[in-house]
Amino acid sequence: MKNYTYIEKVSFIRSIIGNLLFIPSFLALIFINFRYGPILFLFYLFIAYWGIFFISTEGLEFDFQNKKHRKLFSVYGINFGLSWNYFQDLKYIALVETFVKQTFGGRGFGATATTTVSEKTVKINLFDQNDKYQTLYFANNRIEALKIATEIKNTYQIEVVTNF
Structure with a gap:
């Protein structure tokens, strides 16, 4: 038996807003100058978090052979799974x-x-x-x-x- 994965689709508007928030703030986190203090670091980290929130989605993965399933979170096509639940x-x-x-x-x-x-x-x-x-x-x-x-x-x- 095969595994089945279902991931919800992110709307076009959410993906645009998420990318506009995440990419610049992530680049700013990488190239930040620490002499301006940790406040800017925390600010860019907060903006990057909201960007990931907008571009992330959720779904399910089934392992039909072992009769179990788990919830998935997906960001840019990379799936992160929680613990398996049996039925x-x-x-x-x-x-x-x-x-x-x-x-x-x-x-x-x-x-x-x-x-x-x-x-x-x-x-x-x-x-x-x-x-x-x-x-x-x-x-x-x-x-x-x-x-x-x-x-x-x-x-x-x-x-x-x-x-x-």
Whole structure:
């Protein structure tokens, strides 16, 4: 059996902004003159970090032979993987379209501004024989979730259940 790797694509605007932040700040870090002090070093390091944040993306890697998967982070096509997670004998895959809400601000003693951002995502759950689920991934849209689910479906010959 083969391994399957899925990496999300970075949008054109994010890649332009990320490269405009990362490349000049990285060059400035290399050629920095230390007599100006460590403040400029920290400033360029901070800008380089945000550049990497914009150009990085995430994904999944499956090892179907050993029944394990891991989350990947990718920067310029170089993949960094986290630890492997094993899954049991699969019964079916469930694709659930949900809204994810995230609230920013509003913590502390004084009155502060808060905002709530919500986005529509597709949650991919793997169900084992005991109907216990393991959340595999949050995909950005239905097409990406169906790509991942059909790859698992074709390998293990199991059913895909959706709510859309």
